[in-house]
Amino acid sequence: MSPEEPMSGDCIIEAGTVLCGVLPDGTMSMRHDVGIRVAGGMIAQIGPLAAVAYGNDHLARFGSPDMIAMPGLVNSHHHFGITPLMQGVPFAPLELWLPQFRAMRQIDVRLDTLYSAIEMLESGTTTVQHINSGLAGAPENWTATANATLEAYSEIGMRAGFTFMIRDRNILTYDDDAKVLATLPDAVRSWIAPKLDASNIPIAELMTFYRALKESWFDARPDHVRINLAPANLHWCTDECLRTIFETARETDAQVHMHLLETERQSRFAHDNFGHSAVQHLKALECLGPNVTLGHGNWMSREDLDIIADCGCSMCHNASSGLRLGSGIAPVNEMRHRGIPVALGIDQSNIADDRDMTLEMKLVWALHRETGLWNDRPGAGAVLQMATEHGARTVGFGGFTGRLEPGLQADIVLMDRRKIGRPHVNARTPVVESVLHRGGRHAVTQVFVGGRLVVNDGKVITIDREAVLAEIAGRLERPETQGERQAWDAIDALLPHIEAYHRNFTPAAGYLPYRYNAMAEEEQAGSGTSNSRVALRQQTLVGG
Template sequence: MVDLILKNGTVATMNERREVIENGSVVIEENRIRDVDNTKQINKQYSAEREIDCEGKLILPGLVDSHVHLGQALIRACADDMPLVPWLKERVLPLQGIAYEKGDGKLSAKLCALEMIKSGTTTFVEALLHGKYIEEMIEGIVESGMRGAISKSLMNQPDYADQSGAIPKCMRENGEKTLQQTRKLIDKWHGAADNRIHIWYGLRTPGGATVDFYRRAAEEAKEHDTGFTIHLAEVKDDIRYLENEFGMTPMEFMKHCNIVGENTIYAHGVWLPEKDFQIIKENNCTLSHNPASNLKLGSGIAPIPEMLNHGVNVALGCDGGPSNDNYDMIREMKLAALIHKGRKLDPTLMPAETILKMATINGARGTVWDSDIGSLEPGKLADIIVVNLNKVHSAPVRNPISNLVYAGHEGNVETTIINGNIIMESREIRTLDEEKILKEVIKQASKIDERLNLNIDTRWPKI
């Protein structure tokens, strides 16, 4: 007798052969997948404590968001129509560093988790958590039931590229202390909550740290057998700075600092030159593509088809509340599929199947959890979502992968299972009190704006 069977659905396994089982079932025992096969075969072999009928629905691995800012959900829509450095210096960082008080970090993490769970994300990589409220944010994620690699912000300079003092005083940290804090977080949290929580090293963008500091962080990550992530080549300023200061391309600089390896995720990569693609590929690194954020901030469009042609492992990410305004990976998938067709004037680029691969198994590979997540195969962890595409906005279903990528959104996700636990069923989240959290978010948002004397409103006259 097994614990749960998801039966009668279309199963997108995302296994090595990318097999799709038209009338398939997934067998779950404790927190792992026991079997995946056609329903007729599963019915012969198994009985379960509970069965969920998924007829007419798509069963697939939970989505992996490879670049998230948990602390920015509570400051959604705080900095529209601003370039990156003023956006950071005047709004995004002060709102977190000055305006946040105890409890706000945890509330932001829970709001972010709610949206991710409801839109089918089961695993994420948090890019840069500031030390002040990092533990309460981790606690929020543990309570949510999600799986995440959470990165402590590391820096020893207050600059962004060649812009001196771009990081405001409220978010500046002592380099030695950030390394000490990270080690303490690893001791306390790495592998916590049944191995749902991993602690990574979150490196500030070049300009925010010295070469020696980067190398120390890379060595520590290796010693602790964990990962690290860094924003890279997001804007043209990054390219100019590395060329003028070091005479290197971004990936030559990463290699120079030992920030390479299968445990490394670079976010954005908008302005990476072609010669860097091979360095990423040769070192088994991952590039996190964040199209919505890059477009909203006017940063540009990353050359993703070209990277894929070079064999780069490209994952997908939503980034944060002020740069994207949502944490919905399904919406991000559509954008990632469309913008490159328009950029290259080629509708054959970036088909739906490629995009879903980026959002599942490629993301899993970047987190170094790919032996356990990213596909539906016996022995892997039961991180699974059930999607109903028979909705007004996404029916009729001909190719379910296409319908998901081009016509879907978070409202199509009905069930989210993480580590074998049903976190959401029939759109009802079991781990977090959605109504209570939303009420608190509305209440706290106005207080946060007041603390920074912000009055953000429409540009149109109100009467």
């Protein structure tokens, strides 16, 4: 599909229940036994089916009284399609996991993007923040990568924010790369050094590329594409780099999505280098504001969260990622207590190694129950809001999609009430609870983006999905080349040196509780119930 081809549809969608969105009082706004009229890709009317259909016999009709309609879901933090596990990289702590990506087989960008888009659409995700892991080589390579990614999303019918991670230091560890390279055997150094050089692109050149990409794609598809900025993380970006990125964002009215405080090591880096937290450092650089989303945030203190709330930032919670990599659990309840909008991201993959947001929502709901009889926990409606309205805001589609209301885009997911309820759900059970806890990919019947049908009977219909999957399988099943075997050999030789660095960087024995438990340690430290060394360290990390 070319960037000029229209993607909107005019139709009427019938539903027994419509989950419109969360109201200011926290309850879910719902409509029952209605039709949704779509005109020019937007919701024009929601009301009794007879009234909506009057004079509109020419419009295509979808849905039935058995359908539950809800806003299209938003994956606010995504990188690429074929997962590391599928490529032979087992799960490990982040710092020991990322270096192994360099040995993974390179996949055609279009196919890789379509693969994850199939998984997202078929589980109800209509919008994605695609964070390219980092550009390298000549500018024509950057353009080819960005265009192939965005063309794939256009082809399959998803809305997408596109951005690329920007780094200008400490690529291999938390220290200067030259120091790390000097410790490596000659063969490993000669293999990795050119790769580092290829990604060492002047920030000014990346900003020029960003502006050109934004102009070409946003102008062509203002309803379906956003071009955003992604400083990779504090330890990966110098202050000068950060100032340049955030100034560009202000000048171009862009959203910024930045990884931050994903692991305890990242928290320690900020304290060791700046004498205060990563969030405090970003505030001092004037890099925080309503256009900023911080991804992960597993190791944020209460003081950090106060700053984020005051600056109007959003958070992106990547629950599966934090658990699978042992990075920690973001203090989501503390965020919500401060009124910080929380979006959801599946990151590289979720707990089932796919891109099923309905499963991620279940995990998020369960993960933040915490103990106690009267805790202020996120309910089903709040989790749905994270995965829709709040996510749309972080990608740059706030006030455009994320709710089902007249005047907003018709990004609609239909779940079959009969499949959710099989064999039966009591009428007293709130619909939103049924959707969260019993709904899922199996119940997704149809998905619309701008009123255009993109999933029917649970399968993507805008591309030849089976041909895409077969072509990917054929490429991945071929024997390894000599160069690919050499890459794995180089990584096997590199990892012991990376591990040695991190053992020196983190000399303590190293067990720390998950994040909200660490906050609890702060409260118990004075009672003598905690080991004094660990308690003192927790106080330092949580601002105690």
